[in-house]
Amino acid sequence: MATMVSARWRKVVRDVWLHKARTSLVVLAISIGIIGAGSVLNTWSLLRLVTGEEFHASNPASATIRVNSVDGELLARVRALGTVGAAESRRAVLASVRTERGWRTLMLFVAPDFDKRIGVLRHETGAWPPTDGSIVVEASSVDFAHVRVGGSLEVKIGDQTRTLEVAGIARDVGLPPGWMEHVVYAFVTPATLATFGVPSQPNQLQIVVNADRLDRDHVRQVAYDVKALVESTGHRVIDVDVPVPGRHIHAAQIDSLLFTQGAFGALALLLSAILVVNLISAMLAGQVREIGTMKAIGARGPQIARMYLVLSVALGLVACAIAVPLAALIGRGYAQFTAEILNFDIRGFEIPRWSFALQIAVGALLPLAAASIPVIQGCRVSVAVALRDVGIVETSAGDAGFIRRVSGLRRPLLLSLRNAFRRRQRMILTLLTLATGGAVYIGTRNLRQGVIGSIDLLFAPQRYDIVVRFVKPHAPDSIAAAVSKVPGVARAEAWVAARAAQIRDDGTMGNTFAVTGTPTRTVMLELPIVRGRNLGPADTDAFVANSRLVEEDAAFELGNRVKLMVEGRPVTWTVVGVAESGPSAAAYATRAALMGMSGQSGATLAVIAATATGSASQFDLMQRLRSNLADAGFEVESGQLMLQQRAVMQDHMIMVVGFLGIMGELMIVVGGLGLASTMSLSVLERTREIGVLRAIGAKHRAIFTMIQVEGLVIALFSWLLALPLSLPISVMLGQAFGRIMITVPVTLLPEPVGAASWLAVVVLVSFVACAWPAYAAMRVTTAAALSYE
Amino acid sequence: MTNPIITIRDVTKTFPTAAGEFSALVDISLEIAKGDFAVIVGQSGSGKSTLLALLAGIDRPTRGEVNVDGTPLHALRERDISAWRGRAVGIVFQFFQLLPTLTAVENVMLPMDFSSMWPPAERHDRASTLLERLGVADQANKLPSTLSGGQQQRVAIARALANAPPVLLADEPTGNLDSRTAESMLEVLASLVRDGQTVVMVTHERKTRRFASRTITLADGRIVASTNGNHG
16 A cells, blocks of 8 residues: 555545545535536436437327318328328317316327327327227326226217226327326227217328428428318318427427526536635645645645645545436436426436536536636745745735724624625635525526416406306307306306417418407406507407417517418408417407308307306306206316416426526525635634634634624625626526516516525525534634644 | 855845835855755844745745755746755755644655655655654654654654755754754754765754854854854
8 A cells, every 4th residue: 555555645635534524515515516507417318318219209290280071082192192201190079078176178089090100109008009998098198187097087078978998098299298288188999989979080180291301391381282182172171280390399498498497507516616616725725834845845836736636526526426316316307397298208218328427527627627726826835935934814804995994893793894805806706606596596586476476467367267168169149148047157258269370471381379259348358468459349350469479470460461271261360469478379359250260150168257266166166067058058078267277387387486496595505605615714714813812812602703793794795796686687587487488577676575585594504604614713722723833 | 165065156135025125135155065064043033044945945046046956046947946856955844844644654755756756666665764764663654743843853854855865954953842852853963964964954042053064153144154163
């Protein structure tokens, strides 16, 4: 051993052991940075892999064309088109399903053969494909529907109700998750559908283009050719949906979310690097004399620098050993959560190795880079300076003019205040680290309030509590009359729900969106118009677009005349207003304008305001409405409580805010560690001074309080600094959230409760961070301090 | 003097202070022969420690030339001076300056690590031999904090001799020791001189002069006396 490891490396190892607390702090600082950034990197890399592989493996449809019916001959002709690589047909039927919490919307996919080549389904458990008389539930709907394999589901189509055995569970990665959409997706055979007296002829054509699959314009052109072919055979096209090629429908939002979190992760890493600078400075400050001695006996600056830099890398690698597995665990958990939003399953997939390699490289190199500045500075110190016995160090204590002018305080307090400003560069770094953590903390609190406020705004225009959707259109007056008879209904209106898509100049079609037709003098909806005007009785060829629709396609800008395909019929309407919106593109027209489209001669929705406000009584009302309306001959497809919809939306969004908040908390921990290291360093540098204080009569408590107050001064300044710093962070978070979810109003003032709770947090952080340095200072004895060499 | 190992010519060293420029050394010229036990004496503030710092290359003269073992220190670049110091001089400090986390033998091996003058496999044996020569072989594996002042200073001398430097510089080596231990320490240095080692020692204790082959007295930064032979 003696000849294996040279004395200088033994010194390095023993120094690490001697300064266990400080070394642990360095490792902890790097670990936290890597955990923050690594978790997000792992999530992102795993999701990219899973969504890429699973989504592409499913061979997603390039376009879906909704048609009144598809027969074998039509399918064969579509397949014969040179630009079409594959084509399949299926039937999608809207139905209802009874769950533990009442009737829910059921989307049934029906096909004679589920051995699909487009939108390939993945068998999860139980039987697959469905047999006659059984049903297979889509994986993302299982929890929402409260079903299990071997159980049964009561399904209602029109006035026919059947109980089907749940044979298995399959996953369709191309569908938005059922739990989020409040829809149960399931698969049955045509024979099963026939038992409900419903024709099983397909009504959807799914195609995959032959070439240039990732060129959306090309796909649109091919879809348009198919539409033309379908129409030439006497069939009617209702709409054409061309999603962004090669990308899951929610991929952009997830990228945006992870990018925002990644930015915070990187910030946490940067703050931990600042902490490493502080800690390595502290380590070197305690070893100036030893560095001087080593130089005096022949060590060159680079030789000494190498010792500390290798140590930094080694500490980084130790931190990696702790942080990389933890980041993998957190990253995997978060990826699982995000994958569920996207309707993917990460089981069977591993975090890519390059992600670990990158974390280890950063973990090793970050402390090296951070340490290089203090190490180079420390190793430059001349032997003469290093060995000079200087006694109490005269630094720029109290040189900051305003601090020097502070007077009238008790001397110990004055000493704490002036000491806090003694090493201004270090103090500023600590202040910035803590303040950034605080700013993110306040920023996420602001965002949370903003999100709740936005959801309030989103639901405020909706003056109704329940929406009932009918299978067939009915005369508006008859709906209103039937609904009003049910006890507990305060008001009711009959609306029309339709689907529309833009017809472009080249004949291709844009994405479909929902259009809602309301009575012109509706009291149930007060659209939050941001530009233009609301609809009037004369607006038979006009509509109001929501801001999400305008964001997605500038063709819907105010004043434009837009060619639309509404329920299969071409119309040209003018955008007369733009309304604030939720996360989905939507539009509003008058009920009169929408009635009659696609042969609908009536309304398809009833919106109801309840006399009671509680969710239980509203749920009871909805159940009675379904029952009474069915008895009166109105076939109900689904019913929905707005309270429930709001709760699900809020919970989901707050969950996303919560994940952003975790990054803020991580940064506060890094800030606290920064304060702890700064105070430790301060105590170490002032050992002699503390000895003098003790010599002139300072008691344990006075020394302890002096260090605690010094930390508190920094903490309070960081609290103050965090307030203005939180504003740009709030704006950034709000904008990012707006891209991902819903528009959040910009908050120009820190939320008062957030600011107050940050004050409480920072005081607590300061107390905890300064506890050890204060205790260490308290233990300094006069004799030891004054013979300090 | 023929063949001097140390030559100082017209050296002035000034320090800037708040009260203006302070001259620690003024136009000093001095030669020390190989094998001398030169003792530099003077009162506090006379400039003796500054002179030793110039000889060790720890500080640089404001004016003049310093040559040690044929190397012009005043012309050496900062980055080269540490390497030179590791080979050419050994330094003994008043407060020993042993590294607290290394054992005695490891402290002695450390200069060899930095200068690579001995193959790694030989370093431990050489360090042990030096400790034995200084009479502290039995303390080899102990940490400095467990050693007495005298033992620490012996280890420090062993460390100073690690790379067999032509010149040993000692700055108040007995200043932190009791009189009996100080006496034995001076005998150690004298025995080294008898074996051909050049030693330059700074002290303010007059009784140490009896070991010296040459005594240089400084006052207010100037040499006021330079005598050969023992004066004990």
